[in-house]
Amino acid sequence: MRTEPITGPSGTPVPVARTLHWGRWLSAAVALVIAGWLVYLVVVNPRLDWGKVAEYLFNERILSGVWVTIEISVLATALGLVLGVLVAVMRLAHNPVLSALASGYIWFFRGTPVLVQLIFWYNLAFLFPELVLKIPFTMIGLKWDTNQVMTGFTSAMLGLGLNLAAYFAETVRAGIQAVDHGQTEAAYALGMTPAKRMRVIVLPQALRIIIPPTGNEFISMLKTTSLVYVVAGHDLMTNASQIYKANNRIMELLIVASLWYMLMTAVATFLQGRLERRFGSDAVRLVRGGGLAARILPKAAA
Amino acid sequence: MNPGVESAEPGGQSGAASGIEPVVRASGVRMSYGDVQVLNGVDFAVAPGEVSCLIGPSGSGKSTFLRCMNGLEPVLGGSLRVLGEEVGHTLRDGRYRPWTPKEFAAFRRNIGMVFQRFNLFAHHSALENVACGPVHVLGAPADRARSLAMEHLERVGLAAHAHKRPHQLSGGQQQRVAIARALAMNPELMLFDEPTSALDPELVDEVLEVMKGLAAEGMTMVVVTHEIAFAREVGDWLTFFADGVVVERGRPRELLANPAHERTRAFLSSVRNQKERQEP
Numbered sequence: 001m002r003t004e005p006i007t008g009p010s011g012t013p014v015p016v017a018r019t020l021h022w023g024r025w026l027s028a029a030v031a032l033v034i035a036g037w038l039v040y041l042v043v044v045n046p047r048l049d050w051g052k053v054a055e056y057l058f059n060e061r062i063l064s065g066v067w068v069t070i071e072i073s074v075l076a077t078a079l080g081l082v083l084g085v086l087v088a089v090m091r092l093a094h095n096p097v098l099s100a101l102a103s104g105y106i107w108f109f110r111g112t113p114v115l116v117q118l119i120f121w122y123n124l125a126f127l128f129p130e131l132v133l134k135i136p137f138t139m140i141g142l143k144w145d146t147n148q149v150m151t152g153f154t155s156a157m158l159g160l161g162l163n164l165a166a167y168f169a170e171t172v173r174a175g176i177q178a179v180d181h182g183q184t185e186a187a188y189a190l191g192m193t194p195a196k197r198m199r200v201i202v203l204p205q206a207l208r209i210i211i212p213p214t215g216n217e218f219i220s221m222l223k224t225t226s227l228v229y230v231v232a233g234h235d236l237m238t239n240a241s242q243i244y245k246a247n248n249r250i251m252e253l254l255i256v257a258s259l260w261y262m263l264m265t266a267v268a269t270f271l272q273g274r275l276e277r278r279f280g281s282d283a284v285r286l287v288r289g290g291g292l293a294a295r296i297l298p299k300a301a302a
Numbered sequence: 303m304n305p306g307v308e309s310a311e312p313g314g315q316s317g318a319a320s321g322i323e324p325v326v327r328a329s330g331v332r333m334s335y336g337d338v339q340v341l342n343g344v345d346f347a348v349a350p351g352e353v354s355c356l357i358g359p360s361g362s363g364k365s366t367f368l369r370c371m372n373g374l375e376p377v378l379g380g381s382l383r384v385l386g387e388e389v390g391h392t393l394r395d396g397r398y399r400p401w402t403p404k405e406f407a408a409f410r411r412n413i414g415m416v417f418q419r420f421n422l423f424a425h426h427s428a429l430e431n432v433a434c435g436p437v438h439v440l441g442a443p444a445d446r447a448r449s450l451a452m453e454h455l456e457r458v459g460l461a462a463h464a465h466k467r468p469h470q471l472s473g474g475q476q477q478r479v480a481i482a483r484a485l486a487m488n489p490e491l492m493l494f495d496e497p498t499s500a501l502d503p504e505l506v507d508e509v510l511e512v513m514k515g516l517a518a519e520g521m522t523m524v525v526v527t528h529e530i531a532f533a534r535e536v537g538d539w540l541t542f543f544a545d546g547v548v549v550e551r552g553r554p555r556e557l558l559a560n561p562a563h564e565r566t567r568a569f570l571s572s573v574r575n576q577k578e579r580q581e582p
Contacts (some may be wrong), residue, residue: 182421186480189372190435190487191411194403200438205425 080164215272414484474505
């Protein structure tokens with residue numbers, strides 16, 4: 001908006017008047033009143049004991065629940081990422097059987113609710129009372145009691161990880177397919193095998209497309225872990241619910257849990273922003289040797 | 303350096319008679335995309351050290367034929383021998399066995415290819431592009447590969463741009479990096495697929511100069527091009543493609559001055575008219 005005076009027909013500067021946006025002021029005021037009233041209703045509610053919120057915010061069980069939630073989120077995301085790349089590569093394979101199997105996997109895990117999958121893994125003992133890993137036709141191997149392996153924690157990790165893999169596979173596939181086919185031809189013309197072309201040329205470029213949605217998947221995972229409370233995974237939501245079942249302070253403990261989820265999401269959002277600034281642009285480069293981390297090091301002051 | 307190549311008589315090639323194995327030898331090569339026949343029996347040969355240019359209207363199959371030479375497109379009929387091997391197959395126990403991806407990769411190491419659209423690796427700097435083949439394909443130590451890559455960049459006049467990404471370079475510079483990348487593998491044969499067609503007119507010459515230098519050093523080259531002047535000046539042989547076959551083949555000066563076929567005459571006059579419209 002212009003503030004500098006305009007020289008009028010008389011030759012002297014004439015100031016510019018401010019436009020008053022009455023509509024904006026009015027709608028802002030109405031929205032603020034409604035939102036403030038709703039918050040007020042909750043905050044001053046005599047049945048809500050804020051002292052209890054403060055008391056339980058740093059409760060030992062809540063803190064250990066926060067830690068378990070972070071552990072499950074990180075492990076399930078790691079499992080989902082690794083398996084997702086594998087499924088995506090299978091989906092794009094020339095082998096029609098591998099490709100169909102990958103499609104079937106994606107369809108199954110996207111087609112069933114994650115809650116159902118969690119309960120399924122937790123109750124795996126109904127189908128297989130014992131888990132046996134042995135060399136066929138011999139007696140050499142290992143055996144576990146399914147109920148001891150499939151704790152709330154492991155079934156949560158498996159259920160959430162396998163589920164994420166199905167979604168992530170589609171992200172990876174889109175990323176791989178977005179890399180220009182000319183890159184593949186140039187890699188082949190140099191004498192690369194298909195596997196080397198994928199690892200050295202295509203995947204590093206596909207990362208630019210894959211990484212931003214990965215941050216969203218992790219943030220979403222932080223909150224999806226709350227479903228784990230149906231299998232008693234001792235995560236934040238499970239522990240909060242166990243406390244409120246004992247003392248009946250349901251609202252207070254839901255507020256405590258929400259505050260922690262919001263804090264974790266804020267931290268993850270901050271990390272996601274840094275990740276995207278690092279990899280989202282074209283700051284991905286290849287260094288030979290030193291494993292994956294060295295391969296995708298940001299370019300030093302290039 | 304100019305063994306007579308008579309495409310009209312496949313096999314009647316004096317290079318073979320004098321005991322020199324041709325680098326490329328095609329007889330009756332056929333290729334199709336589904337029902338569309340792209341190559342209809344191509345006969346062709348290149349002797350070591352020769353520069354062979356392919357011209358012809360778009361869709362005539364010249365690019366496809368070039369891509370067949372390093373196995374980027376499959377040969378579906380006839381015989382195509384490159385660097386002493388039947389491309390895509392090896393004779394074993396009385397049968398031709400199709401190559402595995404590994405065998406294709408090993409074969410392509412000795413053949414450099416330059417694309418119309420450069421296809422530089424977008425996540426690498428110019429230097430990394432050139433070092434990429436030696437490091438990842440030949441397993442050369444990284445520092446040695448980088449210093450060699452620098453020499454190749456110097457050769458194409460781009461040492462000062464070694465650390466730039468492809469998108470920071472002009473089309474002509476990108477194509478020169480692409481040539482350096484191919485040369486870094488020490489190829490026995492260089493294939494050029496319309497290397498200047500995607501360039502702004504003022505950038506064409508810098509790429510052609512690099513190619514002339516290569517030809518002068520005795521590199522065996524097959525060049526698909528629309529640059530008639532380059533073909534006349536640098537090429538040992540000129541081959542005119544139309545409708546998936548070689549229409550005629552000869553010394554560039556003779557073929558351009560006295561084309562034997564009506565099809566060649568029509569093509570050459572349309573190219574010249576275009577050139578005149580660009581340079582009145």
